[in-house]
Amino acid sequence: MTRARWDEELLAAPELSAGAAARRLREGLQAHGFELLAGATTRARRIFLDSFDGRLQAAGLAAVHLRRDGAETVGRLAVVKREGGAEVAGEDRFPAPGGPILALDLAVGPVREALLPVIDVRALLPLAELDGELTEYAVLDDERKTVTRLTIEQAGLVAGVAPGPLLRVRLRLQEVRGYRSDRQRVSACARELGFVVPRHRLLDEAVLAAGGNPGGTSAKVAVELIPSQRSDAAAAAVLRALAEVVEDNLEGAIADLDVEFLHDLRVAVRRGRSVQKELRGVFAPDALAHFRREFKWVQQVTGRSRDLDVYVLEFGEMRALVPEPIQADLDLVVRVLGEQRAAARRAMARELGSPRMAALRRDWDACLEELVALPVADRPDAEVAVAELAGRRIAKVYQRMRKMGEAIDGHSPSEDYHEIRKQGKELRYLLELFGAPLFPAAAVKPMVKALKRLQDVLGRHQDREVQRRTLRELAEPVSAQPGRAEALMAMGVLAERLYEDELAARDEFAERFAEFTAQPLREQVKATFR
């Protein structure tokens, strides 16, 4: 298959068909002493893919599955550069993708190598399919030598079985080495004839025509706030943005397209719950209690699936913790884990698709919509300037963490670590959602940095404990399987290693906590957040 590579792309006038465009071009070029020679015409089906959050696009890449026509079921999956279309990696005889493609599921080879560092655990999703007819042309000079290559393409969107809308005819010019000035003359001639530089690349145009979003959908929330803004209005704006992230990711989480949908959904819910709690004074108490309960329920029904996702993701790493000769004994655990994950996912999908969830989404949206218009009698913080309220809360949580951390020594129960970690999350969300847009970066950034380092250690401590607990829970189903003895023994070794790492995390806590509560940072917090 010819490498997709071109130097310039132009669009024909909207009323022109591929044939009419070629005729117009032929006449125009003739006047400049060129001859247009038609070559082969091919039909091609192209499916453009990217992760939900557009990671390939952000990396300047695109993934495309190319097959000769709609009847074929296999083709070439290629990773190409967005700029110029040069192929980075490709694999032939690849089945036309109908669903998500995970890099880790691909055969070891250049395509996997090219994708994995970019998309990581995210799946490539088919975004748009094009049915195109491409005709190749050679532009000849007076010696009948090819001095520029042209491709004229008429492509239409494939929407299900029916042909979708046609895109505008596209002309691609490919320079022949050593004939730059000829290519420039051909290009100038095409522009004279009404061909224009396209606003979007073909793949972006296809994705847009299919109703998609070429840059992908980000789970990042950055709402601009004004320090003097009413707190209820600011909270509603931030919470609406978080609710949108939940909406964006709900379908993918239910369909289990990749693990990040559920993760992003849960993070958005958790951040929302955190805002509800920290800025509780902007809500009417009864309504708030109802929504806090409902969102807690969302976290509960999604929790087990997420835990098992993480477990499956990290099992490779955990497996490396046990001595090499007994690593294979853990295969049984992987299988049981997979079954449990599938069951948890099914249960979760039922809940997320339930009327209760639908009601929550609808009611929460309505609540945020009308929040500012509600009476303020039972909402003491509603009219407070958001910078004041957020500053107060940030200072408060920071002080609380200091107290909790100072009480922790190496022998404290795990719950103490969990509690301070929870507070750390609250603080992190406050800083990201309100601190960043409202306060000087010089104050917010060092605080976030020290907090992150502290949370990393606390997170590892927590992860190891959850992993040990999950391992204990797996002992029962694993012991019902043949070959269980070796698996159980290997699980014992793994549990011990996990515990050792948990203890190591405890040791590191003191150091990180000292950084987090160092004198300069304390003073900075005091000066900035009242």
Added chain:
Amino acid sequence: MSTVLATYNIKGGVGKTSAAVNLAYLAARDGHPTLLWDLDPQGASTYLLRVKPKLRGGGERLLRRRSEVAELIKGTDHQYLDLLPADFSLRHLDLELDGFKHPTRRLARVLEPLEAEYDYIFLDCAPSISLVSESVFEAADVLLVPIIPATLSSRTFEPLAELVGSEGGAGGVQVLAFFSMVEVRKSLHREVMARVRAAHPGLMLGAAIPAADEIERMGEARTIVELLAPGSRAAIAYRALWWDIRRRVRTAA
């Protein structure tokens, strides 16, 4: 790294250029980026590929400013096949090489910056024994020697075999010879072929290029035999020859 193949014979008119152009085309058709360097001041390959015989700065600039060689390369009508064209200035290439400290290494040095870009580089050399040909022996991985199976012509092959060393080549270059302009109806051709093949089994390729109309018509049509008459004996012979060469080349790309 590219494999550098030079078509060479002391005598002219033995099918050297036809072989270079047709083999380079077949290499490119397989998707291998291929460069054909026309070193013959007559510029026959340049003409066949419809490129104007113009080398900005001439042969001297080519040798002196090797970093600029890439700018002199021309794309051809065929995907993946590029040409470094010849012009008449190349007739002084010998004298110009003589001005260098290590003249026989110069062509290899000129090729260095191109090695990353091309899988195959073909050198189409002018018929002679000169500083240029010695420089070509130095630069090439493989010397492709067309021989007309007539007594006189095949005798020119013997000193060459000696020059580059014993059977299979020495000093880095591998020598592969093939019969060219073969007329199988002539018993003399058949006899000479049998004798030379028996004497140099490691040197002789199995495929032979016939004396064919299609090859002569290439000049008129300015194209490749494969495109002019894909079903012809000549086209089939070039395909067989290319297959045989790839199989035998020690430094396969």
